[in-house]
Amino acid sequence: MDELENDAYTESEIILENSKYLIVMANGPISAKYFGGDRFAGSNWGSVYRNGDLYFIIDKENRENSASLFIPNYGSMSIMDNDQNYLEFESLIEMFPSLESKLMTIINPFGTSTYRALKAIAMGIEPKDDYVLGQLDPMIYKLFFDKNKPEKSKITLTFRYDSEYFELFDLGDQGKYYLSAIFDPYGNGYDFVDWDDDYNWKEGYVLYDFNDENKQKVNDILKYIAPNLTMDGEIETNAKIAVAMDEFFPKISQDIYNEYNSETNNGKNAAQREEIKDELCDIFRPYGLMKLSCFYKYITTVRILIKLFERYGINMTLEEVLKELGHSIEVQDFYEYAYEVEAYEHFDGESFNRSVGYSLDKIIDELEDSDNFLNMAEFKEIVREINKKYVYTKRYAFPKDKTRWFEITTIDPKTNLLNIKTGCVSGGCNIKYTDKTLEDFYTLIYHPELFKDE
DSSP states (O other), X not given: OOHHHHHHHHXXXXXXXXXXXXXXXXXXXXXXXHHHOGGGSHHHIIIIITSEEEEEEEETTOTTSOXXXXXXXXXXXXXXXXXXXXXXXXXXXHHOGGGHHHXXXXXXXXXXXXXXXXXXXXXXXXXXXXXHHHHHOTTEEEEXXXXXXXXXXXXXXXXXXXXXXHTTSOOHHHHHHHHHHHTOTTSOOOOOSOTTOOHHHHTTGGGGGOOHHHHHHHHHHHHHHOTTOOOOSOHHHHHHHHHHHHHHOHHHHHHHHHHHHHHHHHHHHHHHHHHHHHHHTTTTGGGTOEEEETTTEEEEEHHHHHHHHHHHOTTSOHHHHHHHHHHTSOOOOTGGGGGGOOOGGGOOHHHHHHHHHHHHHHHHHHHHOGGGOSOHHHHHHHHHHHHHHOOTTOOEEETTEEEEEEEEEEEETTTTEEEEEEEEXXXXXXXXXXXXXXXXXXHHHHOGGGGTTO
16 A cells, blocks of 8 residues: 555545445545545635535446545535536435445435435434424325334325325316315315206205295295195195295295205215215225325325335325326216216205295295285285286286287285286287286286277
């Protein structure tokens, strides 16, 4: 050993040496130059490399297959091959696979990549706290380190929002929006219903969800506005009742079917949430990720995560790895079949009937308020007479003149007058609106010539 070589070894610390490799830490400019060349000596040593730990990994059989590793006191680690090309740590491992465990003791594995941190834990290296892992990968929530079997250490993973979890699967943009809307804790869910659609009300279907108390209230109301009707469970009768309610109390009727639509929408959202949870909450269980809290917290082992990284990509983040896994799993297209979602099992009939009861009570109070009726007894008699023969807003031909038609739009309880609309079948005359007593109404349709000057 010559003097230069002797000085270089004296000024350095041998980390590992065998017949094939040498890992040495240079502690001065002589050793830096001897093991690494001129680029590590002189001013570079004084301005850069003295401010940290400088290592050389040397292939004794092929010095060209060597590398340097510099860990500064402040800042990020840098690695270069013999041609001064910068490398990632994983590339260094590929160059020296048999030195992996030793190199892991040199670097801070918790400042490189998630995969490398997991490998360090599996080797028995424990991070100083969970914050370190969380900084490295925000999906890591907590480590339960097992000193006896470190590769079986448990790790809990978290998702900040449900939408982050849904991003793991191939759902398409519409599918992701659909699921996010359904699980939005601050919204009303996905709009399954057309809020302007009153079909179920006008056809009488809504009345089937009235409880016995509210059915009795409807019958009490019908005594005033349609005494020929009573709730008998027939759909045709229900439709007529809905028409009568619309004629006399349009705003309150709208409140009732709006409430029905709201409870239907809530029920469909609840049904779809249940179905989605059944399929997606624990979908990763066959792959070793166990659900602690649906879409939020999961637990697995270090060994399982390492296998997943090695399967999909060691330079990925946990989110990227799980997205690769999630996209490999076939999941149902929930959005495509949204129209098939039923609400009946989750329809809150109790809440609906509370609201309906309140609305019907308002109608009854209004009916019983004499200020709203010119003459209650006369009004009821007019309603009874009209309901025996006619349907509101339906066109009828004049009995003696089939070229003309009339409609009864409503009966005004404050005047006891029928609101009548008339016109010609051919459209050859103007549509007219008029208010008539019951007697004048019959005179109008049987002897229209008496009103020709109106």
